[in-house]
Amino acid sequence: MLSTFALLLLAAGSLPPIDSTTSLLVVSPHPDDETLCCAGAIRRVLDAGGRVSVVWLTSGDGSELSMLLVEKSLLKPREKVRDLATKRMQEARNATEILGVDRTQQFFLGYPDGGLTHLLTDHRSTSWHARFTGETQVPYPDALFPGHPYTGESLERDFSALLDRVQPTLILAPSPKDTHPDHAATGLVTIHTLTRRGELPSARYWIVHDGDSWPSPRGYVPGIPLNVPRQDTGLLPFTLTDTEVASKLQAVNAYRTQMRFMAPFLLAFVRTTELYSALP
Numbered sequence: 001m002l003s004t005f006a007l008l009l010l011a012a013g014s015l016p017p018i019d020s021t022t023s024l025l026v027v028s029p030h031p032d033d034e035t036l037c038c039a040g041a042i043r044r045v046l047d048a049g050g051r052v053s054v055v056w057l058t059s060g061d062g063s064e065l066s067m068l069l070v071e072k073s074l075l076k077p078r079e080k081v082r083d084l085a086t087k088r089m090q091e092a093r094n095a096t097e098i099l100g101v102d103r104t105q106q107f108f109l110g111y112p113d114g115g116l117t118h119l120l121t122d123h124r125s126t127s128w129h130a131r132f133t134g135e136t137q138v139p140y141p142d143a144l145f146p147g148h149p150y151t152g153e154s155l156e157r158d159f160s161a162l163l164d165r166v167q168p169t170l171i172l173a174p175s176p177k178d179t180h181p182d183h184a185a186t187g188l189v190t191i192h193t194l195t196r197r198g199e200l201p202s203a204r205y206w207i208v209h210d211g212d213s214w215p216s217p218r219g220y221v222p223g224i225p226l227n228v229p230r231q232d233t234g235l236l237p238f239t240l241t242d243t244e245v246a247s248k249l250q251a252v253n254a255y256r257t258q259m260r261f262m263a264p265f266l267l268a269f270v271r272t273t274e275l276y277s278a279l280p
Contacts, residue, residue: 014236014276015041015204016170020049025168027159027190029182030113031060031092032255036269037206038172039099039248040240041276045170046100053105053166054096057155057186059140060088062113062132081132085113085140087257095254099247105166109158110143112150116185124152159193168202175205176280177231183209191280204276207233208269215271218264220249226271235275245272 024045028034034042034054042052061081093106111119112130119128127136128150138148144162148154173190174183187205194200210229222245228235240248249270253259258266 014238018044018048018050021169022048022050023167023169024050024052025166025171026054027171027173027186028054028056029174029186030058031056031088032258032266033208035095035248035251036208036266037274039251040244040274041172041238042099042101043244043247052101053107053168054101055107055109055162056092057109057111057116058113058182059085059108059110060113061085091255091257095251098251098254107162108140108143110138110140110146111155114182115150117181119150119152119155120185120188127151156189156193159189163197171203172276173203173205175207175233175277177233178207178209179211180209187280204278205280206276207235215268218268220267220270224271225273226269226275228275234277234279236277237273238276239273245270
């Protein structure tokens with residue numbers, strides 16, 4: 001049974017009113033998620049005179065398909081993994097800059113791709129040894145907090161420090177019902193941190209992964225809305241303008257490493273709507 005507060009949130013629509021006072025923070029597990037889920041909302045806030053920040057919890061250094069097709073290696077030597085992460089971080093900066101996000105508002109935390117669930121469970125206080133990079137701490141010098149240990153406590157402290165820095169009034173984060181473990185973990189980090197701070201009502205939630213058949217149809221099919229996932233997640237449509245859709249398409253195409261082997265999936269999010277829920 002939904003609480004009265006939850007029902008009021010749902011009745012308000014997919015997103016609260018957006019104007020020049022809106023300070024949006026998009027919380028992205030990997031480079032590209034922020035564009036797939038939220039490119040239209042990002043453009044809407046910036047066009048209204050508001051402010052947008054994006055934080056990536058990982059740098060995308062755990063993609064085995066990327067290692068095979070981009071780095072052309074079945075093995076995962078650390079320098080190759082770091083090269084891949086550098087490419088993906090640069091693509092993320094380029095994509096969000098296309099959307100209008102200032103580089104000073106683009107933040108990487110540098111935690112391990114494929115390891116966020118470990119940090120929230122058996123490695124809350126003891127460092128996790130990342131499978132792909134071999135690291136036990138944030139290795140990227142341009143991350144927000146380089147050298148911080150790969151623990152759940154450190155991740156949540158870093159995320160809270162970022163919230164202090166950007167002071168968002170609206171936060172868009174993955175739903176814990178997203179079927180990708182890093183996405184679900186990112187949603188939980190967001191919820192736990194905001195709950196402790198008394199700021200949970202500022203969050204809305206999105207989904208990128210819901211099984212092999214969603215979203216459908218795959219590929220770039222202009223002029224149709226994004227279909228709702230199979231899960232009952234309370235997702236509601238946020239309708240995009242033609243300009244916002246065009247910006248989203250351009251930003252998705254900036255992810256060249258991912259487009260080489262995931263283009264039909266990525267382009268399936270370039271629709272006339274984005275989906276957000278007031279409930280996690």
